[in-house]
Structures are given as structure tokens and as C-alpha cells.
Amino acid sequence: MNIISENKSKKIEIEENKSKILDIKKEIEEKKIKIEDKKKELSKVKDMAKGEKEKMEEYKELKKQFKKIENEIYSTIAPLKREMRKLEKIVTDKKLKKQIQEYIEFPVKTFLNDSDLNVFRESIPNIEKIEKNPRKREKILRLIEYVLDGNLEDKKKEYMAYKEKVDSFVITSREENKEGIIKRKIDNLQSEIIKSEEKIKNLETKNDLLQKEILKSEEDIIEILEKDLDVKVQE
Incomplete structure (x- = not known):
């Protein structure tokens, strides 16, 4: 080249x-x-x-508060399960009997949907049949009166408000992962x-x-x- x-x-x-x-x-x-x-x-x-x-942290906090209120309602009503079983055997009204059964199985859910509290009202005149022990009877009466006096109403409102928020979060989070x-x-x-x-x-x-x-x-x-x-x- x-x-x-x-x-x-x-x-x-x-x-x-x-x-x-x-x-x-x-x-x-x-x-x-x-x-x-x-x-x-x-x-x-x-x-x-x-x-x-x-959002998830807010959801967890809401759920925590929601569960706390649920437990507070449950811890007030659940101790009456034994007495409600006894009351169920005494009452003759079918509607009331059914409501008592619901309280025994689902105490919180039934209380939240209960507007008249007849189960608690009916317990008072039958208290001597339900509980023979005077000391225990007095304790049960105080608990029933506590509920009838509306002491759980604020908890009920608070529970429903939190439930609405928690449910809305669940729906949103499930729209897609x-x-x-x-x-x-x-x-x-x-x-x-x-x-x-x-x-x-x-x-x-x-x-x-x-x-x-x-x-x-x-x-x-x-x-x-x-x-x-x-x-x-x-x-």
C-alpha cells in the first residue's frame, strides 16, 4: 500500500x-x-x-383505638354471661329469649344494636332467681344499673365512629394492593x-x-x- x-x-x-x-x-x-x-x-x-x-400507620392506630373500645364494652357485658344463661331459662317471651341468646354469643355486637336494653331491665326483677348469693347479686345489680344509666353510650358512639373510619380504610386498602x-x-x-x-x-x-x-x-x-x-x- x-x-x-x-x-x-x-x-x-x-x-x-x-x-x-x-x-x-x-x-x-x-x-x-x-x-x-x-x-x-x-x-x-x-x-x-x-x-x-x-396511611397504614394511621389505620393501625385507628384499629388499636377501635379494639380498645371494643374490649372495654366487652369487659363490662361479658361478666354477665352466666347470669344471662340463667335468665334465658326463666323468661318465656321468645323475642327476649332470642336477644339473651345473642348477648351470650355476641355480647358487643348485640349491645351495639340494642336500643331498649330490655335484657338488662328484665334481669332486675329476676335477680334473686338468677343469683342466690347476696354479695354477688349486689355486684351484678351494680353492673346492670351501670349499663342502664347510659354509662356505655359514649363508648358506643365512639366505637361506631372508629368502626366507620376503620371500615373506610379497609375498603380503600383493598381496592388494590x-x-x-x-x-x-x-x-x-x-x-x-x-x-x-x-x-x-x-x-x-x-x-x-x-x-x-x-x-x-x-x-x-x-x-x-x-x-x-x-x-x-x-x-
């Missing part, structure tokens, strides 16, 4: 490498833009995740960002190699020209 052809070949090689470098730089810029977009999206999703976490979806979204975005950053590193490495190739080709051209000049001088 003569000097002209060799130089021409080297120049073509240089131009091709320069073109490749431009393509690489363009791809790097595109990747950087993509990374920035993904980072913005990731930030929004993380904010969403934070919001969902706060937001927590799981958000976590997968975060994982996917982070994975895409890492892959794009790795791709940029690979492109930059490739760019460096091409720059070295261009430099080498330019040095080769100079060397060829110098050799040609030496030959001409010697001639």
Missing part, C-alpha cells in the same frame, strides 16, 4: 471513529435524560410510598436506573477506546509522513 492510500485509509478510519464517538455521545445524553426522568419518577413514587405508609405495587414500582425504577448508569459507563469506556484509536491513527499518519519525508531527503 502506497503512502497516499495508507494515509487515506487512516483518515477514513479516523472519520469513522469520530462518527462512532458522536453516536456514543448522543446515546450517552439520551441515557442521562432517561436516568433523570426515572429519578424524578422514582422520587414521586417514593413520596407516594411515604403517603401510603403514613398499593403497598406491593408501589414497592415493585420502586424496585423496577431503581433497576432501570442502575442498568442505564452501567450502560453509560460501558459507552464511556468505548468512547475512550475510540479516542485512543483516533489518536493512534493520527500518530500513524504523522509517522508515515515523516518516513516519506526521510525517504525523499535521502533521495
